[in-house]
Amino acid sequence: MTIEAPSATQSTVDAMVVQHQVEQFLYHEAALLDSHSYEEWVALFTDDAHYFMPLRRTMTRRQLHLEFTKPGEMAYFDENKTWLETRAAKFATGTSWAEDPPSRTRHLVTNVRIVKDDGHELAVHSNFLLYRTRLKNDVDQWVGRREDRLRRVGTGLAIVKRFIYLDQTVLQSGNLSTFF
Amino acid sequence: MTDVPSVVDRLDDLVRLDTGELDRRIFSDQEIFDLEMKNIFGRAWLFLCHDTQIPKRGDFFEAPMGSDNVLVVRQRDGSIRAFLNTCSHRGNAVCRAEEGNVRNFMCTYHGWTFGLDGELVGVPGKSIFYKDKLDLSKHPLRKVAQLDTYRGFVFATFDETAPPLEEYLGATGRLGLDLIAERGDMVAVPGVQKFTVQTNWKFTVDNVFDYYHPQITHMSAFSVGLIPAPPDDFVEGGAKSDTGANLEVPFLPTDLHNFVVVGEYGHAISGPDQESLEVSAGPEPFAWRHKPEVEERLGRHGGRVAGHPHIFPTTWVTTNAQLSLRVPRSPDVTEIWWFSFRDRNASQEEQAASLDSQIHFFGPAGMLEQEDGENWAQSTLQTKGLQSREVPQLLKMGLGTSEVVKEDGLAFMDAPINEHAQLWTYHAWREWLRNPSWEELRERTIPRDRY
Numbered sequence: 239m240t241i242e243a244p245s246a247t248q249s250t251v252d253a254m255v256v257q258h259q260v261e262q263f264l265y266h267e268a269a270l271l272d273s274h275s276y277e278e279w280v281a282l283f284t285d286d287a288h289y290f291m292p293l294r295r296t297m298t299r300r301q302l303h304l305e306f307t308k309p310g311e312m313a314y315f316d317e318n319k320t321w322l323e324t325r326a327a328k329f330a331t332g333t334s335w336a337e338d339p340p341s342r343t344r345h346l347v348t349n350v351r352i353v354k355d356d357g358h359e360l361a362v363h364s365n366f367l368l369y370r371t372r373l374k375n376d377v378d379q380w381v382g383r384r385e386d387r388l389r390r391v392g393t394g395l396a397i398v399k400r401f402i403y404l405d406q407t408v409l410q411s412g413n414l415s416t417f418f
Numbered sequence: 419m420t421d422v423p424s425v426v427d428r429l430d431d432l433v434r435l436d437t438g439e440l441d442r443r444i445f446s447d448q449e450i451f452d453l454e455m456k457n458i459f460g461r462a463w464l465f466l467c468h469d470t471q472i473p474k475r476g477d478f479f480e481a482p483m484g485s486d487n488v489l490v491v492r493q494r495d496g497s498i499r500a501f502l503n504t505c506s507h508r509g510n511a512v513c514r515a516e517e518g519n520v521r522n523f524m525c526t527y528h529g530w531t532f533g534l535d536g537e538l539v540g541v542p543g544k545s546i547f548y549k550d551k552l553d554l555s556k557h558p559l560r561k562v563a564q565l566d567t568y569r570g571f572v573f574a575t576f577d578e579t580a581p582p583l584e585e586y587l588g589a590t591g592r593l594g595l596d597l598i599a600e601r602g603d604m605v606a607v608p609g610v611q612k613f614t615v616q617t618n619w620k621f622t623v624d625n626v627f628d629y630y631h632p633q634i635t636h637m638s639a640f641s642v643g644l645i646p647a648p649p650d651d652f653v654e655g656g657a658k659s660d661t662g663a664n665l666e667v668p669f670l671p672t673d674l675h676n677f678v679v680v681g682e683y684g685h686a687i688s689g690p691d692q693e694s695l696e697v698s699a700g701p702e703p704f705a706w707r708h709k710p711e712v713e714e715r716l717g718r719h720g721g722r723v724a725g726h727p728h729i730f731p732t733t734w735v736t737t738n739a740q741l742s743l744r745v746p747r748s749p750d751v752t753e754i755w756w757f758s759f760r761d762r763n764a765s766q767e768e769q770a771a772s773l774d775s776q777i778h779f780f781g782p783a784g785m786l787e788q789e790d791g792e793n794w795a796q797s798t799l800q801t802k803g804l805q806s807r808e809v810p811q812l813l814k815m816g817l818g819t820s821e822v823v824k825e826d827g828l829a830f831m832d833a834p835i836n837e838h839a840q841l842w843t844y845h846a847w848r849e850w851l852r853n854p855s856w857e858e859l860r861e862r863t864i865p866r867d868r869y
Contacts, residue, residue: 291783293609296516304518310773312609312758314783321778327642328785333665334638336788372792407516408753409613412791414783 253352260362260388261350263395268345271417274337276326279417280319284389284396289317291402291418306403314414315402325417336415343416344369349383359398362386368418370411378411380404384418425449426852433848438814438841442801445618445811450851451749457853458731459484461577462683463586465733465743466490466500468757469570470605471517476534479517482745482753483574488562489513489523490572491534498567500574501536501559512559523559532559568592569599571741581856587729589827590681593720594727594735600712601739602761607773611756613782617794618801619732619746620847622754625790626726626734626742627688627839629676630815633667635789640668644778644785646698671697677722678820678831678838680865684846688839689725689737691832703737717826728839730846740776750798756781813837813844822867829865838869 270279283289291314292306307313317325328334346367354361363385370378387399402418425432425447432441444450466481472492479490480503488500489512503511505525512523512532522539524531531540536559541552563578573583580586587595598604615622625631632645634657640647647668655667672690679687692704704724706712713721727735732744739760745753758776760769780787800806816836822829831838842865849862 293611295609296514297518298515298520301515301518307609310770312607312611312756312773313777314611314781316774316777324642324644325785328638328644331638331641332659333641334789335635336792407612409611409782411613411782412615412795413613413788415788 256355256360257350257352259395260352260360261347263388264347264350264362264364267397268347271345272343274329274340276329276417277323280322280326282395282397283319283322284391284398285319287317287319287322287398287400289315289322289397289400289402291315291404291414294404294407296407314404314409322417334415336413339373341370341372341416345418358390360388360390360395362388366418368416370416380406380411380418382418425453429848429851433844434810435841435845438812438817438837440811440813440844442807442809442811445620445798445801446749446807448749451746453851454746454847455485458847458850459746461575461580462731462850463564463566463573463575463580463583464731465729465741466565466572466574468606468741468759469498469567469572471757472498474519476519476521477517478513478520480513480515482743483562483576484746486576487511488574489559490574491536493534498565498572499535499561500565500572501561504560505530506538506557506559530557536561569595570604571595571599579856581860586683588681588683588685590679590685590687590727590829591683591729593679593716593723593828594685594687594729594733596716596720597723597727597735597737598739598741598759600715601706601759603763604739604759605762607758607760607776609758611754611781613754614747615752615754615791615794616750617752617791617798618749619744619752620844621794621797622744622752623728623732623734624813624840624843625794626728627678627686627837627843629672629689629725629835630837631793632786633669634665635793636786637665637667638789639785642785646700671695672724674834676833676835677725678833678836679719679723679727679828680822680831680839680842680869681829682860682863682865684730684843684850684863685728686730686839686842687723687725687727688836689723691722692724693722695724717828719826719828719830728843730843731850736780738776738779739772740780742780752794754782754787813841816869817841818868820869822865822869824865831869841869 293312294306297305347364349365351363352360353363365383368380382404385401388395389398432444464483467479467490471479475492475494477492481488481490487503489503490500503513505512507530510525510527512525522531529542533539538554538557562574563576565574566583639645652666653669654664657665659665671694675691675694677691734742741757743755760772778785816833820831820833822831846863
């Protein structure tokens with residue numbers, strides 16, 4: 239297989255602009271989360287949004303298609319926008335002790351690929367590393383991938399769908415009091 | 419060096435029923451943990467999984483039993499067996515998946531192959547290397563001593579002298595499981611949540627009965643309406659924030675009307691009675707209970723339970739058709755496993771609503787349980803300080819004020835929020851650690867007339 243050097247045609251330039259817009263959007267979103275601006279973050283979702291993190295199970299190669307649970311089965315997160323707003327409101331109560339003192343988080347987003355663009359919505363895949371420390375020496379690291387559907391709204395983007403696939407089966411952390 | 423008395427000799431000092439005090443060493447001492455593995459988890463009937471998780475021949479689920487892991491396997495004849503996940507040859511796990519479906523279990527080390535029934539059916543080089551001198555029938559996977567189901571819930575024990583499952587559960591344990599089974603034709607929702615808390619398992623168990631903590635620990639969940647609280651029933655609770663402000667804590671009708679059941683072998687139930695919970699939560703969540711046949715099955719007292727049943731040592735039944743298993747991995751590491759159930763005859767909308775609430779209350783992202791882990795982890799950590807561990811653990815609430823009524827095979831108390839069930843659990847825990855005969859154990863865990 240050979241990879242041809244792209245010539246800077248107009249369509250390539252257009253694709254790079256879209257790629258740039260999408261990446262900047264994801265970085266902006268990550269910055270909101272790391273600064274605990276949860277209500278602003280939730281505002282990036284459309285009213286019909288679906289935010290989902292399935293369970294994962296160690297399965298044999300032959301049964302790997304059953305590795306993740308599906309919507310309608312048990313999950314860690316299965317949220318509409320109202321639930322996301324409720325979670326954000328909970329963090330803002332001042333009595334959400336799991337985040338007081340607040341965790342220190344860093345959302346690193348990489349491998350951003352636009353796998354589909356119909357002009358209205360984009361399917362975007364990315365990898366993430368979410369690093370969290372708490373108190374004196376608690377450390378959690380979550381690595382995984384996300385499948386997003388982003389919608390063009392006005393001059394920007396909004397999240398219609400986010401499915402989060404963690405690279406753990408038995409979670410190694412005591413809770414998931416954060417967003418991915 | 420002075421002679422340190424063995425743990426068994428110090429048990430009376432570790433759990434004081436008269437004063438409601440515990441010695442904090444029990445939450446981090448390795449010797450105690452080892453004794454728990456042997457005398458409790460090596461003998462008790464332990465929950466493994468639900469019948470509907472392994473419906474087809476060859477379906478399996480790996481479950482913890484104390485310090486061991488067993489494979490629970492659906493047999494060709496429809497029965498269920500469980501055996502240790504360790505090859506009889508050189509010890510390798512014969513199955514690496516958490517669940518799935520197989521025709522055989524083949525060890526990936528040398529290829530010894532076991533049937534669904536755990537029998538050794540294939541050994542590479544049986545003739546050439548072993549000269550046909552290996553008796554395959556002598557090397558099956560090691561089976562549990564007894565396995566049985568109660569209304570679809572699969573349990574096993576490593577003790578062949580253990581009483582039958584139904585007798586072990588008693589009226590209290592059976593009632594706990596009935597409170598799931600009576601909701602309909604219950605099936606397991608695919609997917610068991612599993613996560614890891616840096617805590618001793620006993621903190622995760624006694625919290626099950628603790629209706630004193632939600633108003634503070636889960637205050638934020640009250641604030642956003644996840645737990646219904648009458649809006650004008652917030653009172654100054656005596657708690658003050660770090661700025662000196664009085665924290666308005668929710669005050670519920672349920673706080674004054676708790677129904678506590680204590681049972682033989684250490685099973686217990688604690689929490690609000692249904693009538694008072696209906697005042698804040700409304701009657702709708704309890705509609706399933708008001709069918710005549712369900713009311714009859716639960717009984718006049720069982721039907722009042724709206725709190726948390728717990729089957730000793732580590733199986734908690736929630737009010738939301740879930741079952742939580744607390745899995746001790748070491749003195750200060752415990753896994754929490756969540757099994758969830760739904761009525762397969764319920765409408766799509768009802769099933770979706772049930773799952774929605776299961777996902778949002780408990781589990782690592784659950785808006786209640788998010789807050790619990792750090793309390794337990796920090797409590798465990800402080801039991802390691804040479805000075806901190808000298809401070810007794812207190813379970814004094816309601817101590818000595820509640821009369822036990824014994825009817826319909828249940829021993830119960832009506833009281834405001836209290837710590838009877840926690841203390842009962844530690845009392846039973848202590849008796850288990852002494853490793854008595856089953857008859858002695860039963861006698862020592864017959865509830866008295868007052869707590």
